[in-house]
Amino acid sequence: xxxxxxxxxxxxxxxxxxxxxxxxxxxxxxxxxxxxxxxxxxxxxxxxxxxxxxxxxxxxxxxxxxxxxxxxxxxxxxxxxxxxxxxxxxxxxxxxxxxxxxxxxxxxxxxxxxxxxxxxxxxxxxxxxxxxxxxxxxxxxxxxxxxxxxxxxxxxxxxxxxxxxxxxxxxxxxxxxxxxxxxxxxxxxxxxxxxxxxxxxxxxxxxxxxxxxxxxxxxxxxxxxxxxxxxxxxxxxxxxxxxxxxxxxxxxxxxxxxxxxxxxxxxxxxxxxxxxxxxxxxxx
Numbered sequence: 001x002x003x004x005x006x007x008x009x010x011x012x013x014x015x016x017x018x019x020x021x022x023x024x025x026x027x028x029x030x031x032x033x034x035x036x037x038x039x040x041x042x043x044x045x046x047x048x049x050x051x052x053x054x055x056x057x058x059x060x061x062x063x064x065x066x067x068x069x070x071x072x073x074x075x076x077x078x079x080x081x082x083x084x085x086x087x088x089x090x091x092x093x094x095x096x097x098x099x100x101x102x103x104x105x106x107x108x109x110x111x112x113x114x115x116x117x118x119x120x121x122x123x124x125x126x127x128x129x130x131x132x133x134x135x136x137x138x139x140x141x142x143x144x145x146x147x148x149x150x151x152x153x154x155x156x157x158x159x160x161x162x163x164x165x166x167x168x169x170x171x172x173x174x175x176x177x178x179x180x181x182x183x184x185x186x187x188x189x190x191x192x193x194x195x196x197x198x199x200x201x202x203x204x205x206x207x208x209x210x211x212x213x214x215x216x217x218x219x220x221x222x223x224x225x226x227x228x229x230x231x232x233x234x235x236x237x238x239x240x241x242x243x244x245x246x247x248x249x250x251x252x253x254x255x256x257x258x259x260x261x262x263x264x265x266x267x268x269x270x271x272x273x274x275x276x277x278x279x280x281x282x283x284x
Contacts, residue, residue, distance in 0.1 A: 022078045024263035030085035032078065033127045038094060038117035039110070046094035046114055047074050048127055049081035053088075056132025059169065059283035060090040060122055062115050066142025066175075066257070069107055069191050070099040083260040087276050090129065092118045096147070104192045104200055108157055111147045116161035135169035135283040139275070141257040142224060145176025149202035149232065153210055168211040170282045172275055175217050175256040177224050179203040179231040203232050208239035214278040215243065216271055218251025246274055 033048040051058065063080055065072045074093040081091040096110035115138065125131030140148035148171060151157050155165035179201055183189050192200050213236055217229035226247060233245035248270065251259070258264065259271035 021258075021261055021263055022076075025079045025082045026086070026262065027082075028086075030082065031128050032081065036121070036127070038114045041097070043095040043097050044110070044113075045074075046092050046118060047078075047081065048118075048129075049078075049085040049091040049093075050128040051085045051088045051090065054090060054129050056130045057134065057283075058088065058090050058129075058132075059135045059137065059279055060092060060118070061137045061139050061172075061279065062118055062148075063091060063093045064096070064111050064138070064140035064144035064148045065093065066140070066144040067098070069104075069143045072098070072144075079261040079263065080257070083262055083272055084276070084279075086262070089276070089279060090122065090134070092122075094118070099191045103190070104196050105157075108147050108150055109160075112151055112157040112161045112163070115151060115158060116163035119163055119167070136167065137170045137172060137279055137282075138168060139172035139174070140176060141174040142176065142253065145173040146178060146180075146200075146202065149173055149176055149178050150200070150205070152213070153202045153205040154199070155209070165211075166209070169284065170212045170214065170278060171210070172214045172278065173216065173229070173232070174271075175221055175224050175226075175253050176202075176215075176228060176232075178228045180228060203235050206232070206235045206239050206241065208241060210236060210239075210241045212242040212278075212282050213244070214246070214275065216246045216248070216256060216274065218253065218256050219247055219249045220251060221253040221256070223253035244274070244278060246271075 030049050030051045035045045037045050074095050077093050084091045094114035096107045122129055138148040152171035158165045215229045215233050217226040233243050236243045
């Protein structure tokens, strides 16, 4: 599961470093459009990163941020938008409601609504994006990977928003909790009420109909046990799903996402390269 103290420190670290990190992130080669609305409410908006020369068939990634389901914001992640947009990929990063304002499944419902709205918005065109039916990938880090993973494995969430799960081109999970029952921490018992817990585990819904998956984790992750990634990969593989499982020695929970920060010098580059390669291979 998630180590609560480590998860809290992660949120503080990301929030504290975001301003400096994003100030150093290049703004060349793409346009950022902020606070587009997908539903009512303070957190019902998303940001869009559109690469120069975007076409009707340019793939799109919907990135769901992490934060232990209680923290985080799209405003922390321009470095993710830039990293992918600079490689010719459209990126949408939504906010969603957080605990304690909502418990499970409120944040999953929001992510489903955001994904369906983004797909419809981009199909119509606008904001520098020509109209077209694009290949759409779901991507998430930490709690965001659990949310995105549920959308990719339990087709009911997207179906309720009139978006077929079969319309997904792929799922990219970074350091996600996918198989984390039983809950041992009171904090997470409050986030996931007892009568909902059976519906919280992406690993429980894999039946072979899922899109291709890229599952990434760091071997040095002490926030989310890497066994979550191994469990989902094994289950998906057993059901015949196309899975790429990548475990990185020395990479921490934070490192799985800050690997995308091109403003940080001497980055290894393996994680963003694997992500971009996966998107290009599966963008039909």
